[in-house]
Amino acid sequence: xxxxxxxxxxxxxxxxxxxxxxxxxxxxxxxxxxxxxxxxxxxxxxxxxxxxxxxxxxxxxxxxxxxxxxxxxxxxxxxxxxxxxxxxxxxxxxxxxxxxxxxxxxxxxxxxxxxxxxxxxxxxxxxxxxxxxxxxxxxxxxxxxxxxxxxxxxxxxxxxxxxxxxxxxxxxxxxxxxxxxxxxxxxxxxxxxxxxxxxxxxxxxxxxxxxxxxxxxxxxxxxxxxxxxxxxxxxxxxxxxxxxxxxxxxxxxxxxxxxxxxxxx
Numbered sequence: 001x002x003x004x005x006x007x008x009x010x011x012x013x014x015x016x017x018x019x020x021x022x023x024x025x026x027x028x029x030x031x032x033x034x035x036x037x038x039x040x041x042x043x044x045x046x047x048x049x050x051x052x053x054x055x056x057x058x059x060x061x062x063x064x065x066x067x068x069x070x071x072x073x074x075x076x077x078x079x080x081x082x083x084x085x086x087x088x089x090x091x092x093x094x095x096x097x098x099x100x101x102x103x104x105x106x107x108x109x110x111x112x113x114x115x116x117x118x119x120x121x122x123x124x125x126x127x128x129x130x131x132x133x134x135x136x137x138x139x140x141x142x143x144x145x146x147x148x149x150x151x152x153x154x155x156x157x158x159x160x161x162x163x164x165x166x167x168x169x170x171x172x173x174x175x176x177x178x179x180x181x182x183x184x185x186x187x188x189x190x191x192x193x194x195x196x197x198x199x200x201x202x203x204x205x206x207x208x209x210x211x212x213x214x215x216x217x218x219x220x221x222x223x224x225x226x227x228x229x230x231x232x233x234x235x236x237x238x239x240x241x242x243x244x245x246x247x248x249x250x251x252x253x254x255x256x257x258x259x260x261x262x263x264x265x
Contacts, residue, residue: 001111003151004035004042004072005238007193008050008213010081011066013058024053024215025062027235027255031214032069034237034255042072042239044110048193048211049079049121049155051087060090073110077117078103079155079193080126080169102134106141108148113188113242116141118154120171128156128171128194135173135180142184149242150187157192157210159201165228166195166218178204188248189240198236198252209250212236 009028010018018024035042052059067074075096078087084103091097096105096117108114118138120128142150158174160167171177181187181204190208192199196218199210217233219226239251 001044001113001242002040002042003113003115003240003242004038004045005048005191005209005211005240006031006045006214007048007211008079008196008215009047009063010050010053010213010215011059011063012053013056014062018053018215022216022232025066027215028066031235031237031255032066034253035070038239044113044115045070045072045074046115046151046153046191047074047076048153048191049077050081050193050213051076051078053081055081055083055086057086057090060086064090075105075107075115075117075153077119077153077155078121080121080128082121084121084123102137104134104137104141106144108145111242112149112244113240113248114145114148114150116150116152118152120154120156126169128154128158128169130158130171130173130177132176135176138177139180139183142180142187146184146186148186149248150184151189151191151240151248152181152187153191155192156194157199157208159203159208161195161197161199161210162222163195163197163218163220164224164226169194174203180204181206188242189250191240196230198238209238211238212252214255 102119156171196213219229
């Protein structure tokens with residue numbers, strides 16, 4: 001089973017730039033071109049939040065047009081730049097999304113790997129919160145299929161990246177969430193977005209993977225008093241490949257056209 005994982009496209013109304021500087025829509029179209037050009041097509045596509053930038057109906061209309069290019073089943077969760085009610089309205093035909101409350105879901109009908117969407121967004125805020133109610137839901141959902149390989153997808157990571165300007169807005173309640181995950185060894189990955197950079201770390205007995213953004217990258221400035229900044233670094237997506245007997249392998253895939261193919265030695 002091949003699962004494509006994109007994050008943080010920050011889509012805008014047609015003709016508008018992200019932060020008035022970067023054409024995030026064109027960069028997302030390039031990511032979709034990359035998906036379409038894979039020699040093995042994904043069985044499932046995940047996007048781990050910040051589908052749009054300001055949560056407006058116009059942005060979601062543009063997002064719907066672009067997302068229609070994806071032929072594989074598509075699972076989405078909101079990020080802090082999404083607006084929950086507008087997100088729910090825009091994706092009303094995504095039957096896995098609940099009709100009210102947090103946009104948690106569990107989907108297991110697209111292959112051997114089950115995907116659990118864990119909505120930790122706090123309406124009107126940029127940080128996330130793995131509160132008691134959310135963690136109780138996650139605990140019960142994971143307990144329902146203890147032998148099924150599972151990915152848990154959320155937006156804000158429950159760890160510190162070392163980049164002070166974004167760590168202020170991480171997911172709070174990380175210790176509570178780690179305790180839940182530690183009880184469920186079938187969780188192969190905890191997938192996040194938000195930081196606009198690739199990251200990996202051990203967390204709650206599993207591997208946390210942060211996906212890069214398909215648009216700008218937050219500057220990797222690790223000094224505590226570093227000035228916040230972003231760069232137009234090469235964007236990327238992730239491919240998670242499940243193979244019986246060997247488990248889950250994650251590939252980092254840069255987006256773009258590069259010299260090659262060259263002779264293989």
